[in-house]
Every structure is written in structure tokens, then in C-alpha cells.
Amino acid sequence: MELNEAQAYVQASLHNLFEAFQRVPGSAVLIRYIQSSYQNDPIRSAIELVLVIFFLREDEIDELVKDWEPEPLVADQTSFEENEAEKIPVVVGPTGPKVRLGNGRTVTNLASYNFYNFNASESIKEKAIQTLRTYGVGPCGPPQFYGTQDVHMQTEADIASFLGTQSAIVYAHAFSTITSVIPCFCKRGDVIVADKMVNYSIRKGLEASRSSIRWYNHNDMADLERIMKKVAEEQAKKKILTRRFVVTEGLFEMLGDCSDLPKLVSSLFPPVPA
Amino acid sequence: MPRKLAIPFTGSSTTAQPERPAERRPSQSKGNRLSQFFSSTKPKDQTTAQQGLLAMQNNPAAATASSTALPSISVSATTTGELNEESTTIFQPTDSTETSLQRRREAQFGPLLDSSHCYVSMHHGEPLAAPIIDEPPYYYVLTTYISYLLLLALGHVRDFFGKRFSKKPLYRTLRASNGYAPLNDDFDSFYTRRLKLRIDDVFARTSTGVPGRYITLLDRHSDNYNESYTYLGTTTETLNMSSYNYLGFAQSEGPCANAVEECVRKYGLSFCSSRTDAGTSDLVSEVEKEVAAFVGKPDAMVFSMGFVTNASSFPALVSKGCLIISDELNHASIRLGARLSGAVIRSFKHNDMADLEKKLREAIAQGQPRTHRPWKKILVAVEGLYSMEGTMVDLPGILNLKDTYKFYLYVDEAHSVGALGPQGRGVCDYFGIDPSRVDVLMGTLTKSFGANGGYVAADKHIIDKLRSCNAATMLGESPTPAVLMQIYASLKIITGELVPGEGEERLQRIAFNSRYLRLGLKRLGMIVHEMLKRNISVVVVGYPATPLISSRARFCVSAAHNKDDLDRLLAACDEVSNILQLKFSTGIAGGLKPLPDGVTPENEAAWRKANGLEGVVEPPRWPLEEVIARGAADAKLRLR
Numbered sequence: 001m002e003l004n005e006a007q008a009y010v011q012a013s014l015h016n017l018f019e020a021f022q023r024v025p026g027s028a029v030l031i032r033y034i035q036s037s038y039q040n041d042p043i044r045s046a047i048e049l050v051l052v053i054f055f056l057r058e059d060e061i062d063e064l065v066k067d068w069e070p071e072p073l074v075a076d077q078t079s080f081e082e083n084e085a086e087k088i089p090v091v092v093g094p095t096g097p098k099v100r101l102g103n104g105r106t107v108t109n110l111a112s113y114n115f116y117n118f119n120a121s122e123s124i125k126e127k128a129i130q131t132l133r134t135y136g137v138g139p140c141g142p143p144q145f146y147g148t149q150d151v152h153m154q155t156e157a158d159i160a161s162f163l164g165t166q167s168a169i170v171y172a173h174a175f176s177t178i179t180s181v182i183p184c185f186c187k188r189g190d191v192i193v194a195d196k197m198v199n200y201s202i203r204k205g206l207e208a209s210r211s212s213i214r215w216y217n218h219n220d221m222a223d224l225e226r227i228m229k230k231v232a233e234e235q236a237k238k239k240i241l242t243r244r245f246v247v248t249e250g251l252f253e254m255l256g257d258c259s260d261l262p263k264l265v266s267s268l269f270p271p272v273p274a
Numbered sequence: 275m276p277r278k279l280a281i282p283f284t285g286s287s288t289t290a291q292p293e294r295p296a297e298r299r300p301s302q303s304k305g306n307r308l309s310q311f312f313s314s315t316k317p318k319d320q321t322t323a324q325q326g327l328l329a330m331q332n333n334p335a336a337a338t339a340s341s342t343a344l345p346s347i348s349v350s351a352t353t354t355g356e357l358n359e360e361s362t363t364i365f366q367p368t369d370s371t372e373t374s375l376q377r378r379r380e381a382q383f384g385p386l387l388d389s390s391h392c393y394v395s396m397h398h399g400e401p402l403a404a405p406i407i408d409e410p411p412y413y414y415v416l417t418t419y420i421s422y423l424l425l426l427a428l429g430h431v432r433d434f435f436g437k438r439f440s441k442k443p444l445y446r447t448l449r450a451s452n453g454y455a456p457l458n459d460d461f462d463s464f465y466t467r468r469l470k471l472r473i474d475d476v477f478a479r480t481s482t483g484v485p486g487r488y489i490t491l492l493d494r495h496s497d498n499y500n501e502s503y504t505y506l507g508t509t510t511e512t513l514n515m516s517s518y519n520y521l522g523f524a525q526s527e528g529p530c531a532n533a534v535e536e537c538v539r540k541y542g543l544s545f546c547s548s549r550t551d552a553g554t555s556d557l558v559s560e561v562e563k564e565v566a567a568f569v570g571k572p573d574a575m576v577f578s579m580g581f582v583t584n585a586s587s588f589p590a591l592v593s594k595g596c597l598i599i600s601d602e603l604n605h606a607s608i609r610l611g612a613r614l615s616g617a618v619i620r621s622f623k624h625n626d627m628a629d630l631e632k633k634l635r636e637a638i639a640q641g642q643p644r645t646h647r648p649w650k651k652i653l654v655a656v657e658g659l660y661s662m663e664g665t666m667v668d669l670p671g672i673l674n675l676k677d678t679y680k681f682y683l684y685v686d687e688a689h690s691v692g693a694l695g696p697q698g699r700g701v702c703d704y705f706g707i708d709p710s711r712v713d714v715l716m717g718t719l720t721k722s723f724g725a726n727g728g729y730v731a732a733d734k735h736i737i738d739k740l741r742s743c744n745a746a747t748m749l750g751e752s753p754t755p756a757v758l759m760q761i762y763a764s765l766k767i768i769t770g771e772l773v774p775g776e777g778e779e780r781l782q783r784i785a786f787n788s789r790y791l792r793l794g795l796k797r798l799g800m801i802v803h804e805m806l807k808r809n810i811s812v813v814v815v816g817y818p819a820t821p822l823i824s825s826r827a828r829f830c831v832s833a834a835h836n837k838d839d840l841d842r843l844l845a846a847c848d849e850v851s852n853i854l855q856l857k858f859s860t861g862i863a864g865g866l867k868p869l870p871d872g873v874t875p876e877n878e879a880a881w882r883k884a885n886g887l888e889g890v891v892e893p894p895r896w897p898l899e900e901v902i903a904r905g906a907a908d909a910k911l912r913l914r
Binding site for chain 2: 060061064065068069070071072073074075076077081084085088089090091092093094095096099102109111112113114118119120124125128129132133134135136137138139140141145146147148149150151152153172173174175176179185187190199200201204207208241242243244
């Protein structure tokens with residue numbers, strides 16, 4: 001029977017083909033993927049199959065383009081956000097221990113970081129005006145392109161000597177300082193161990209660094225030590241040595257307490273034997 | 275011409291004093307007048323700044339009179355390279371303080387020599403031709419590569435031995451020691467240590483005083499191959515082609531500086547708080563309103579740093595499940611913002627609309643990777659004027675695509691706002707396009723306005739949402755009063771509300787200056803990347819901002835320059851490029867000889883055919899004299 005022979009032949013060759021396919025590395029993954037996606041959404045995998053067999057024709061793409069409706073650029077403000085926005089005080093005039101608000105009331109100001117009220121210092125204002133009359137307002141360029149002026153260098157030197165360091169850099173924006181400094185030192189593959197309660201800009205910096213980040217409980221030196229040991233062991237096992245950083249805050253913005261710096265330094269970084 | 279100039283702020287800080295009483299005298303009188311408006315006693319008055327400036331407008335005579343206390347009838351001969359303006363000034367003020375004042379003023383903002391040296395920046399409807407990239411001859415490309423290879427090889431050899439044997443501190447951060455990994459990867463820091471350090475002297479020159487038309491550099495010297503510098507205490511005044519001072523608002527006197535002085539007296543130096551705490555002042559709200567009105571959007575928000583504006587706005591607009599399609603030459607801040615947002619990022623070829631369309635079709639048809647779900651939204655991010663190549667975005671082309679593909683458009687106008695367009699309002703103004711067709715307009719306030727910071731402008735609901743979810747607004751400090759007032763006053767000058775006519779003059783001068791310079795450089799035979807606006811203390815730009823072998827010198831043109839300054843620059847370029855053999859251009863990108871009489875650009879093709887000149891491009895190598903003689907008139911024609 002020719003028909004039977006043909007059928008057996010086709011079956012045998014299909015079987016061979018399937019076996020050959022299974023021997024290809026990764027084929028199992030592919031089959032599993034197709035199976036699972038079929039289970040989740042049979043129609044979608046059917047469409048995908050169609051996509052594979054027939055490439056999308058131009059007019060089909062046109063239709064898809066026509067059908068696609070993007071979400072609005074921004075979601076509506078939540079009522080919480082609206083409330084918050086309404087509650088933001090508008091300060092009229094200078095800021096200080098007492099400020100006048102947009103609604104005409106004068107209130108005690110406990111919301112500004114104006115620790116010494118230098119903002120009201122006439123001698124500092126005078127100095128600022130003197131600088132304005134010598135330099136203008138903007139330096140008109142980034143530091144690398146002629147934006148560095150002698151005032152910048154002088155300020156940096158003053159800050160360095162105030163803090164007792166060799167040198168310092170001044171940034172234009174306090175909020176972004178730490179965010180841009182962390183990725184300068186911490187690169188992909190490095191390990192950062194950070195306090196769980198560090199502020200938002202530090203978190204953004206950690207995120208931008210692409211390092212692997214571990215968290216220790218807030219101000220818990222024992223926990224920090226435990227994690228550091230674990231990192232060291234892991235690295236010893238893998239025989240790699242990466243840079244390891246501990247990131248914490250001096251005075252925590254969110255909680256108002258201090259890091260235990262003496263303990264941090266003495267326990268984790270014992271003096272290097274000469 | 276190095277001359278001894280005491281640096282203010284050093285030691286006793288009284289070194290700059292002798293000059294001060296004299297220089298501040300005119301501002302005091304004006305200051306008093308202004309202060310009446312600023313320290314207005316009406317308690318519910320929230321628009322003091324507005325009034326103060328409007329008052330100046332109502333009294334333009336006084337305002338202009340004070341900013342031009344002396345008629346500028348100077349035919350200065352700065353082309354000679356020496357600053358001997360006095361010798362050629364027709365009108366000689368009798369008072370020596372007046373002379374130094376005048377000199378000082380002109381060093382910040384040069385007088386316009388001829389009213390014909392102006393040009394209105396606008397698009398005349400011709401299709402935006404793809405920029406023609408002229409390449410230097412292969413010989414030079416090859417030798418550049420060889421030089422780099424040599425430097426790389428030398429650097430690696432030095433690193434190899436240095437790390438193993440040297441005791442120098444330079445290598446300490448490269449070695450693992452005491453269980454610490456090296457602080458710097460030798461690979462990461464190789465470019466900085468081995469290539470850039472050799473020529474580090476050209477970067478980050480320190481200056482003093484106002485970075486206006488001239489800039490005063492501190493002379494420095496290095497004994498250890500640029501590892502550190504010793505400052506000699508002397509200064510050199512140079513023509514400033516290095517500052518982003520497009521409209522020449524870098525001035526320490528004039529209406530802007532006066533307004534700022536008053537503002538500092540009234541508001542102090544800082545708001546000491548973030549916007550959501552207690553940093554929202556009447557001043558900042560008002561500046562935001564003005565910026566919005568200027569760029570033609572319903573609402574705007576200002577930030578205290580341009581870089582942060584981008585870096586923090588993207589995460590507030592897009593998130594996971596969204597797609598950002600970004601021009602490949604976009605600035606680092608856009609890339610950082612995009613990365614922090616969590617959205618998928620794809621890039622398209624620089625200013626290539628066909629490629630953008632292809633990427634859009636593919637994205638919409640295929641949806642998100644793996645899941646194939648449709649994208650939540652697609653945001654296309656472009657710059658108005660690209661800082662490295664000087665190309666302008668093909669905005670009409672993008673808007674055509676926008677109607678079809680329903681993406682959102684984010685235009686970064688860091689370099690274009692204030693410099694492009696008949697009214698200086700950026701690319702939309704230049705092309706005559708309604709700003710409402712662009713979803714988000716972002717820009718910096720550092721460049722054209724002589725201030726600091728950046729803005730984002732969009733529809734009201736977008737800005738309201740951004741205000742409540744943008745980290746830099748919620749947690750970052752509010753811009754300082756001085757900066758806000760500088761923005762405010764310079765905006766008012768550009769719009770003509772304050773000192774009418776001056777804003778317009780500044781806008782037209784920058785347009786003329788950039789066209790004149792560009793044409794001149796092309797005619798001399800140089801490859802010019804800059805397209806329309808670039809202000810000369812030259813900026814040397816290298817890797818990583820540009821491809822490794824095409825480092826370039828950048829001239830930042832300003833409205834504060836006049837034709838003499840540019841002629842001086844052209845003469846210097848001519849000389850330098852002859853020494854360094856930099857005249858590479860083949861003529862395909864412009865700078866050609868003018869067509870003979872009777873041949874117009876329209877029938878050029880026919881004329882070339884008739885004379886058998888098809889495809890013949892003569893490399894432009896004009897003599898300097900002719901460039902200068904013809905430039906002013908030709909810069910106003912269609913450039914060729």
C-alpha cells in the first residue's frame with residue numbers, strides 16, 4: 001500500500017526532525033516558552049505565530065498605529081496631591097524666623113533650613129552685591145568650559161580648610177551633589193552597603209551608580225558588620241575584589257539622629273598596620 | 275597683555291575697593307529709584323518685581339540714559355589685538371572715572387558698530403537640508419589615529435610599570451592594597467590620566483570678572499605636566515568666545531544688575547528651603563509665570579540647575595512600560611534622566627526623520643519587549659539646537675510624525691531659547707510653529723539669560739502634576755532670589771517691556787554675528803560644525819563629549835561681540851589654521867566663491883551645466899581681506 005508507506009515515512013521523518021530539534025541547545029526553553037505563553041493567552045500566541053509566519057505588512061502596521069492610544073502624558077493629580085499643592089505656603093518677601101505669607105498672615109517659620117539666619121546678614125548681602133558688581137550673575141558655562149572663576153576656587157579652598165580636607169568642589173545644586181558624586185566612585189559591580197534610612201538624593205545616587213546595593217538596619221553597627229563580613233566572604237569565595245563602600249548620613253534628614261561615627265570608623269576600618 | 279590685577283576675595287578682600295565707589299555711583303541713584311518700587315509699602319502687593327520693572331519701562335529715558343551714560347561713539351581698533359580703544363575714541367570723556375567706566379562697560383558688552391550688523395533669526399520656509407558633513411582628508415585622519423595609538427601605547431606601558439614599581443601617589447589609587455580594591459579602575463581613568471592631562475591646560479581656565487565680550491583669565495603655570503597649577507597672580511584679558519552668553523546678559527551693571535542688587539537687599543541670598551516646604555516665594559511664582567508666557571505655554575516651573583531639570587523631569591513623566599525614543603546626540607542630562615526613569619530607551623539617528631519613523635512603527639507594532647503589550651506611552655526627546663554639532667532639530671518633520679504616531683514630544687532648548695527666532699523664543703519661534711504642538715518645552719536659564727538653572731514649560735495640568743511628583747522640586751532647594759531676578763529682568767529686556775529696543779538689538783546681533791562668523795570661517799576653508807548660533811575664548815571640546823578623533827574648538831558667539839571682534843577672531847583663525855594646516859574643507863558644505871553676475875541661486879544648476887562645471891567644487895580658500903570686506907553683506911543673504 002503506497003499510501004501507508006508514505007504515511008509511515010512522513011511519521012518517521014517528523015520524528016527524526018523532532019529529535020534533531022530537541023538536540024539543539026535551548027530548544028527546551030523555546031518549547032516551554034511557547035507552552036506557557038499559550039496557556040496564559042492562547043490568542044496572543046496565535047497572533048505571534050502569525051507574526052512569525054507572515055511578517056507584519058505595512059498596512060497592518062498602519063492599522064496598529066491607528067489603533068494605538070497612548071495614556072495621557074501625566075496622570076491626573078490625586079486628591080492627596082491636590083490637597084498638598086494647595087497647602088504649600090507662598091512666602092512673600094525674604095525668608096527668616098518670621099515670614100509673611102501670601103494670605104497676609106505673618107507666621108513663625110519652622111520650615112526653612114536657615115540655621116543661623118545668615119540670610120538676613122547685612123554684611124553678607126553687601127559682599128554678595130560686591131560680587132555681583134564684579135562678576136555679574138551667572139558664570140555662563142560649566143566648570144570645564146571657562147565656568148570656573150577665582151571666586152569658585154577661593155570658596156572651595158575656604159570650605160576645604162574649614163572642613164580640614166585637602167580640597168573641595170562646589171556644586172550648583174545641593175540636592176544633586178550626592179546624586180552625582182556617588183556614581184563617580186561607585187561603578188557597576190562594586191558593592192555599596194547603605195543605611196536603610198538614607199535620604200532620597202542618596203538613594204537616587206545609589207540607583208544611578210549601578211552597583212550592587214545592600215542595606216543595613218538604621219544605625220545598627222552589628223548588622224552592618226554582619227553584612228560586610230558576608231560580602232567579604234562571598235567575594236573571597238569568588239576570588240574577586242571590588243570596591244566596597246559604606247554610605248550613611250551624618251545627621252539623618254528623615255530621623256534627626258546621628259551616625260555613630262567613632263564606632264563606624266573604629267570597628268570597620270581598624271587602623272592599617274604600618 | 276598681562277597686567278597686575280588684584281583678585282577680589284583673597285585675604286582682606288579690600289583689594290577691589292578703589293574701583294568700587296566709582297563704579298557703583300550710577301547704580302546707586304538708579305537703585306534708589308528702583309528701591310521705591312521694590313520696598314513698596316502696600317502689604318498685599320505681590321507683584322513688586324513686576325512693578326519695579328514696569329516703572330523702569332515707563333521711564334525708559336532714565337533707564338536707557340543710565341545704561342548708556344556716554345554715547346558710544348567709539349571706533350575702536352580692537353583688531354590690532356591690543357586694547358587701545360581710547361586712542362580711537364572720537365568722543366573723549368573728560369572724567370577719567372567715566373573713561374574707565376566706559377571701558378569696563380564695553381568689555382562686557384561691545385557697542386554695535388553699524389546698524390546693518392543685525393539679522394532677524396527665522397526660518398524662511400525652505401526645506402531643512404540635512405547638514406553636509408565635510409570630512410578632513412584621509413591623510414590627516416590617519417595621522418590623528420596614529421598619534422592616538424602612540425599615546426595609548428605609551429600610556430599603557432607607563433601604567434604597566436608604574437603600577438608594579440612606582441612609589442608615586444598617582445599609582446596608589448590604581449593598586450589593590452591592604453584588602454582594598456583600587457579606588458580608580460585604570461581603564462576608567464585612562465583617558466583622563468594619559469590623554470587629557472597632557473593638554474589639560476586648555477580646559478577649565480580660571481577666569482575673573484564678568485565673562486562678557488572680553489574675559490579676564492588668571493595666568494597659570496604648571497611645573498609637573500599639568501598635575502597642578504601655580505597661579506602667577508597676573509591676568510590676561512582675551513576676547514571671550516567661550517561663554518554661553520548668547521545675548522550678552524553677563525554684565526555687572528545695567529538694568530539687570532541693578533534689579534538684582536535691589537532684590538538681594540530685599541530678599542537676602544536664599545530661600546533656604548525646598549519648594550514644597552517654605553521655598554515657594556512670590557518671586558519664584560512670578561518668574562514661572564513670565565517664563566511660561568515667554569515660551570508660549572500655559573505654565574512653567576523653574577529649577578536651580580539646568581542639568582537637574584532634565585535629570586528629574588523624565589522620571590516624573592515616564593516610568594516602566596513607557597518608551598523613550600531619544601536622538602543619539604542628546605545631552606548627558608537627558609540620558610541620565612531617561613535612565614533614572616525606568617522606561618525603555620531607544621535612540622534614533624541624529625535628526626534622521628526616516629529613522630525615527632522606522633523606530634516608531636517598529637515600537638508600536640511590536641509593543642514592549644517579550645510581553646508584546648502595547649506601550650503605555652512613547653516620549654520622543656530631542657534638543658532644539660545640538661551643542662556639539664550645531665545642527666537644529668527638524669521640528670516640522672517631527673511634528674508631522676507626531677500627528678500620525680501620537681507620541682509625546684520633549685524638546686530640550688538648552689542652547690536655542692533666547693537665541694533662535696525673531697523674538698528669541700526658541701525653535702518654535704524660529705520655525706513659526708505654535709508652541710502648543712510641543713508637549714514639553716525644557717530649557718536652561720544659564721545661557722541666554724546670564725542666570726542659572728532651567729525650566730520646564732507645558733500645559734497646566736502637566737506642570738501641576740510635575741510639581742507634585744518631581745523630586746527636585748519637592749526636595750531640592752528653590753532658586754536663589756538673585757538668580758530669579760536676573761531671569762526676570764533679562765526676560766523683560768528680551769520681550770522689550772524693559773528698555774524697549776535693546777532686546778531686539780541683542781537678538782539681531784547674535785543672529786548676525788553667528789552667520790557672519792560661520793560664513794567667514796567657511797570661506798577661509800575651515801570645517802564648521804556650528805550651524806547658526808555659537809558665541810570666541812575658545813572652548814576645546816574633547817572625548818567623551820565628541821568622538822575621540824573629532825575633538826573640536828568651539829566658538830560661542832554672543833550678542834556682546836561686534837564685527838570688529840569677529841574680524842579679530844577670523845584673522846586669528848586664519849593665522850592659526852595656516853600654522854596647523856587646518857584648512858580641510860572641500861567646499862561641499864559651503865563657503866564657495868560667489869556666482870558671477872547675472873546668475874541667481876535658482877538657475878545655478880543650469881549655469882553650471884552650460885559651463886561644464888557640474889560637480890566641480892572648488893575648495894574655498896578666501897584671502898582674509900576679502901572675507902572681511904564681503905562678509906557683512908553676504909551674511910544676510912542665503913548662505914552658500
